Amino acid sequence: MNPRVSRSGPLPDGTADVAVIGGGVVGAAVARELAGRESDGRPLSVVLVEARADVGDGTSKASTAILHTGFDATPGTLESRLVRRGYELLGEYAGRAGVPVERTGAVLVAWTAEELAALPGLAAKAAKNGYLECETLGAEEVYRLVPALGPGVLGGLTVPGEAIICPWTTTLAFSLDALARGAHVVLNARVKGVEHDAGEETLLLTSRGTLRARWVVNAAGLGSGAIDRLFGHERFTVTPRRGELLVFDKMARPLADRIVLPVPSSRGKGVLISPTIYGNVMLGPTAEDLRDHADTSTSEAGFAFLVDKGLALMPALLQEEVTASYAGLRAATEHGDYQVHLDAARRYLVLGGIRSTGLTSSMALAEHAAGLLAETGLVTSVRDDLPDPPRMPNIGEAFPRPYACDDLIGEDPAYGTVVCFCERVTAGEIRDALASPLPPADLDGLRRRTRAMMGRCQGFFCGAEIGERLAPLEEPR
Numbered sequence: 421m422n423p424r425v426s427r428s429g430p431l432p433d434g435t436a437d438v439a440v441i442g443g444g445v446v447g448a449a450v451a452r453e454l455a456g457r458e459s460d461g462r463p464l465s466v467v468l469v470e471a472r473a474d475v476g477d478g479t480s481k482a483s484t485a486i487l488h489t490g491f492d493a494t495p496g497t498l499e500s501r502l503v504r505r506g507y508e509l510l511g512e513y514a515g516r517a518g519v520p521v522e523r524t525g526a527v528l529v530a531w532t533a534e535e536l537a538a539l540p541g542l543a544a545k546a547a548k549n550g551y552l553e554c555e556t557l558g559a560e561e562v563y564r565l566v567p568a569l570g571p572g573v574l575g576g577l578t579v580p581g582e583a584i585i586c587p588w589t590t591t592l593a594f595s596l597d598a599l600a601r602g603a604h605v606v607l608n609a610r611v612k613g614v615e616h617d618a619g620e621e622t623l624l625l626t627s628r629g630t631l632r633a634r635w636v637v638n639a640a641g642l643g644s645g646a647i648d649r650l651f652g653h654e655r656f657t658v659t660p661r662r663g664e665l666l667v668f669d670k671m672a673r674p675l676a677d678r679i680v681l682p683v684p685s686s687r688g689k690g691v692l693i694s695p696t697i698y699g700n701v702m703l704g705p706t707a708e709d710l711r712d713h714a715d716t717s718t719s720e721a722g723f724a725f726l727v728d729k730g731l732a733l734m735p736a737l738l739q740e741e742v743t744a745s746y747a748g749l750r751a752a753t754e755h756g757d758y759q760v761h762l763d764a765a766r767r768y769l770v771l772g773g774i775r776s777t778g779l780t781s782s783m784a785l786a787e788h789a790a791g792l793l794a795e796t797g798l799v800t801s802v803r804d805d806l807p808d809p810p811r812m813p814n815i816g817e818a819f820p821r822p823y824a825c826d827d828l829i830g831e832d833p834a835y836g837t838v839v840c841f842c843e844r845v846t847a848g849e850i851r852d853a854l855a856s857p858l859p860p861a862d863l864d865g866l867r868r869r870t871r872a873m874m875g876r877c878q879g880f881f882c883g884a885e886i887g888e889r890l891a892p893l894e895e896p897r
């Protein structure tokens with residue numbers, strides 16, 4: 421483990437230039453970006469503070485994982501601008517860091533006369549968002565693209581730029597990059613209070629003790645409203661909007677080789693069918709406002725709703741096995757846009773209310789944050805001694821994985837020893853994940869790094885062996 425990753429014991433000494441609260445995809449992107457900047461001729465010192473034992477363990481682990489073009493954002497909003505920019509930045513970064521992306525494209529399908537009438541307006545909206553590639557299609561053309569769709573399609577709109585991406589590798593890549601740039605990652609440290617001393621320091625009172633920083637960036641996702649109130653603001657309230665999804669077996673993949681989108685409504689993007697980067701097909705998400713910020717359980721009602729939807733959208737999909745279901749909580753607010761506010765007097769920046777597009781916009785949010793901090797004089801320039809991005813292990817189904825690479829196995833037989841047979845995860849990959857600068861804290865963290873136990877058997881066959889391999893890491897440290 422990198423010595424700058426801390427899960428227990430004493431917190432880092434001294435005063436960081438910036439503390440970023442929240443180790444989701446947004447906070448990790450911000451920590452990476454700021455650790456690559458200078459302040460008065462020296463690297464900015466950055467600490468990423470996360471309540472949980474691992475990065476990427478909140479909303480960022482449970483999305484539909486689409487790299488959005490931003491075609492359907494509300495034109496003129498900050499979200500529209502940052503999704504578009506984030507799409508470019510993350511698309512380019514993914515190539516350099518080895519984050520798996522499949523450029524599948526999407527087709528938006530109209531099932532009612534009202535939805536059909538909405539298609540030209542959606543194409544015009546896309547154009548206002550700077551996306552000019554949409555084309556309207558007749559029903560026959562839609563069926564040609566996605567033959568498994570149920571009866572009743574009236575027409576469609578193509579969105580060729582929509583893509584699928586690995587959300588887990590993205591957050592990990594940002595975090596590892598931030599570490600390589602000199603940032604600290606402090607885990608198991610929930611920020612519970614904030615104090616300002618007479619000088620230029622903010623004291624973050626965490627569950628593991630006090631951290632000191634000159635500036636604080638709040639990227640706490642579902643907790644961003646609560647942290648904003650600790651800084652004396654009453655600007656927005658986060659309402660967790662639960663999205664439940666069903667993941668179908670890999671046998672279903674030929675049914676959906678591109679993303680099938682519904683016509684969006686005022687409640688959000690609606691229920692879609694999408695291939696996943698791991699070779700499955702997913703159906704979802706639902707949209708249900710909750711009060712509990714931690715309720716990521718799935719529900720009978722959500723399951724029934726998705727089965728009904730799925731039967732209408734693609735009956736053949738519902739003949740396939742469901743491998744898993746999960747739920748994520750979007751950080752919705754009463755506002756129609758991201759909540760990004762700078763409070764220079766308190767040396768504080770909030771990136772809150774990042775609802776259903778934060779994976780895509782993460783790098784653009786980070787760039788925007790650096791720009792705002794540059795206006796305050798904190799950040800001066802980009803460092804000229806930055807390391808290359810980390811090269812992430814591939815867990816995407818469409819790209820070579822160790823079990824199938826003879827050269828790799830020849831050099832190191834551990835890559836030929838399959839431990840998780842459903843997902844073909846090898847002993848070498850598990851060993852590498854456990855030895856990485858930011859190792860998993862538990863089985864779920866190992867799953868996000870390797871795909872172990874996320875297949876048909878959900879760990880029934882390999883769970884015990886994988887648990888044993890993980891055991892030494894789970895000793896208190």
Ligand SMILES: Cc1cc2nc3c(=O)[nH]c(=O)nc-3n(C[C@H](O)[C@H](O)[C@H](O)COP(=O)(O)OP(=O)(O)OC[C@H]3O[C@@H](n4cnc5c(N)ncnc54)[C@H](O)[C@@H]3O)c2cc1C
Pocket residue numbers: 441442443444445446447469470471472475476477478479480481482483484485486487488609610611612639640641642643644647662663664705747748749750774775776777778779780781
């Ligand atoms: C069902 C669903 C589908 C989605 N689909 C897509 C999609 O296809 N494409 C896309 O681009 N986006 C999508 N999103 C949105 C995207 O997942 C989110 O916008 C993004 O993950 C938000 O990242 P975050 O870092 O802001 O939040 P999080 O990942 O929740 O990170 C915030 C972190 O802050 C920590 N934290 C909270 N309070 C404190 C505290 N007091 N002290 C310390 N740490 C704290 C939390 O533990 C958490 O780890 C989807 C979301 C959902 C739920």
